[in-house]
Amino acid sequence: MPLSLFLLVIGFCILNITLALIILNKDIETTRGMLYPRESETREVRALDGIWNFVRSDEANPTQGIRDGWFNDDLSKSMPTIPMPVPASYNDITTEQALRDHVGTVWYDRKFFVPRSWGQHQRVWLRFGSVHYEAFVWINGQSAIKHEMGHLPFETEVTHLLKYGAENRITVMCDNALIQTTVPQGKISEVANDQGVTIIQSYTFDFFNYAGIHRSVHLYTTPKTFIEEVEIKTNLSEDNSVGTVNYSIAVNGTAANEADNTLYARLQLYSREGILVANATSDSKLLGSLKVENVKPWWPYLMHPDPGYLYELEIKLYAAKEQLLDVYRLSVGLRTLSWNNTSFLINGKPVYFRGFGRHEDADVRGKGLDNALMTRDFNLLKWIGANAYRTSHYPYSEESMQFADQHGIMIIDECPSVDTENFNQVLLDKHKSSLEQLVHRDRNHPSVVMWSIANEPRTGQLNADTYFQFVANFTRSLDSTRPITAAIAVPSKDDKAGRHLDIISFNRYNAWYSNTGRLDMVTQRVINEATAWNYKYDKPVIMAEYGADTLEGLHLQPSYVWSEEFQAEVFSQHFKAFDALRRQKWFIGEFVWNFADFKTAQSYTRVGGNKKGVFTRARQPKAAAHLLRQRYFALGREMDKCNLPSDLFTYIADVGSNVQHDSSDL
Numbered sequence: 001m002p003l004s005l006f007l008l009v010i011g012f013c014i015l016n017i018t019l020a021l022i023i024l025n026k027d028i029e030t031t032r033g034m035l036y037p038r039e040s041e042t043r044e045v046r047a048l049d050g051i052w053n054f055v056r057s058d059e060a061n062p063t064q065g066i067r068d069g070w071f072n073d074d075l076s077k078s079m080p081t082i083p084m085p086v087p088a089s090y091n092d093i094t095t096e097q098a099l100r101d102h103v104g105t106v107w108y109d110r111k112f113f114v115p116r117s118w119g120q121h122q123r124v125w126l127r128f129g130s131v132h133y134e135a136f137v138w139i140n141g142q143s144a145i146k147h148e149m150g151h152l153p154f155e156t157e158v159t160h161l162l163k164y165g166a167e168n169r170i171t172v173m174c175d176n177a178l179i180q181t182t183v184p185q186g187k188i189s190e191v192a193n194d195q196g197v198t199i200i201q202s203y204t205f206d207f208f209n210y211a212g213i214h215r216s217v218h219l220y221t222t223p224k225t226f227i228e229e230v231e232i233k234t235n236l237s238e239d240n241s242v243g244t245v246n247y248s249i250a251v252n253g254t255a256a257n258e259a260d261n262t263l264y265a266r267l268q269l270y271s272r273e274g275i276l277v278a279n280a281t282s283d284s285k286l287l288g289s290l291k292v293e294n295v296k297p298w299w300p301y302l303m304h305p306d307p308g309y310l311y312e313l314e315i316k317l318y319a320a321k322e323q324l325l326d327v328y329r330l331s332v333g334l335r336t337l338s339w340n341n342t343s344f345l346i347n348g349k350p351v352y353f354r355g356f357g358r359h360e361d362a363d364v365r366g367k368g369l370d371n372a373l374m375t376r377d378f379n380l381l382k383w384i385g386a387n388a389y390r391t392s393h394y395p396y397s398e399e400s401m402q403f404a405d406q407h408g409i410m411i412i413d414e415c416p417s418v419d420t421e422n423f424n425q426v427l428l429d430k431h432k433s434s435l436e437q438l439v440h441r442d443r444n445h446p447s448v449v450m451w452s453i454a455n456e457p458r459t460g461q462l463n464a465d466t467y468f469q470f471v472a473n474f475t476r477s478l479d480s481t482r483p484i485t486a487a488i489a490v491p492s493k494d495d496k497a498g499r500h501l502d503i504i505s506f507n508r509y510n511a512w513y514s515n516t517g518r519l520d521m522v523t524q525r526v527i528n529e530a531t532a533w534n535y536k537y538d539k540p541v542i543m544a545e546y547g548a549d550t551l552e553g554l555h556l557q558p559s560y561v562w563s564e565e566f567q568a569e570v571f572s573q574h575f576k577a578f579d580a581l582r583r584q585k586w587f588i589g590e591f592v593w594n595f596a597d598f599k600t601a602q603s604y605t606r607v608g609g610n611k612k613g614v615f616t617r618a619r620q621p622k623a624a625a626h627l628l629r630q631r632y633f634a635l636g637r638e639m640d641k642c643n644l645p646s647d648l649f650t651y652i653a654d655v656g657s658n659v660q661h662d663s664s665d666l
């Protein structure tokens, strides 16, 4: 190569590296408050869920409602409204394609009464469980709060905006547009159609961009000076017999600003049976710890006969002279997490994850919180013997996190970064903010055992290294008690992010996206890829996604892609690989894609959505569910000596011990 060309190449490389370094690790705004709304002696909670009024804006004129001040009066005075349930995604509620595929802003409003009593000696807060993607909120025509980012809660004080003993109006504008600097990213373009031009939202992620007020809206009261934040960290003695609950409390209110140390907290910890097991009085910094003798640790499902054991922590905030200000209660599970380059341990015991990637998704309600569906899903998780799931590809409802705590289901808690590419400063700041909001919301859940900082980011790109170094280290600075992972799909040789993670997760679809239909090209490839990841980074490895689209009711023998037989056989070929890998201690988990069928954008590769579910969208098992159930319980039996359900194997024939299928086979 001539010298001038060589210098040019070197110059180009330096320029690229410099550009990569231009991403700065800036400080971001931190969340305050946001404790889950709970009633107590000092607090009242009221849900504003129900049927709201709804308007879809003109796509070509998304800011019309702001310019025309639709929030100043009832929406129905500005535009014809339709009824819209809250919580729910709005997309599938009507029969109109225009609403299903709408891009841009929509409006909601409703009226509500605030009791006269709320106007005295207390403060009132408005809290949204989540609105996707961006929300603007007015109370009685006055701006209350604005929040960007789906799947995460936000709240504001509305004491001064409310009319007490009178009717009030809440108005919400929600914008679902995703661009290159939103999390997740998308693209908006104008495309010619038969009527002229239309606006198209495109995105690379594989789930429908459901939007609207997805989770509950609450009004709640607090005293003037109140418990604003609680952070819990737990520990166990080496023999798991003595537990410690370290707490730190933050207070909001005038009394907190007085530098006279008059505030303190009394904490009481109750067992599940309601017996007081520990108590403490905080110092004036509202920090301290509780010691629990003969502790019952929090264990994952099937790892212990009494999984998901939770204590109740009662926190009472006092001012001088024993004046009780506020009471807040929360569930606490005591457990330890540790990890090294071969394993992940809970309470000192190595964990093998057997679970799912999931979605919050259902017919009609989309991503709207639905308690019936959530309860059914947890029953199915337990029926199938899973001990974990990843909240692919965004934070799930707070109610489901509480369920996971109670049932001992381990959560890999994922932020909304999916298919991230074109790394830039604005994106980095928002990505970090999504993790800050997530860690703040979920840090006290014993079920959360790992943070997932992204799904399938384009980690082969040049500045992925710097970008993920910042994201991973930032997450670690927020919580050093849990390991960090990301689900990666680039080949291990191209990846630049893994070195910043604690645990490597990879997604791969052998016999589906590669070598379609070839069941003989699965097992060795999975072994090779997992081994390559471990070899490159010397860290524990999880297969975070594998699977095959399966049309319920399609049966083909010999098995053929899309049939129920094929899904079962793809799983089985993976099981062989997982068992070979399990003998290498660093392989620590298998997650099927997906728990249930779910809706996606329209595509010729998707028949009514992604059909890789082990359960149908109506939450009924496909054939592979029964196979997976036998494996998950077999693993639980082998590793943790769990009991097997009596209906795990169906009676076949009394023809002697050679063909007997029961627990003695496992």
Ligand code: GCB
Pocket (backbone or CB within 6 Å): 205, 206, 207, 393, 455, 456, 489, 507, 545, 593, 610, 612
């Ligand atoms: C993936 C993605 C997931 C998709 C899945 C699929 O790798 O992480 O979001 O749904 O593949 O089925 O294509």
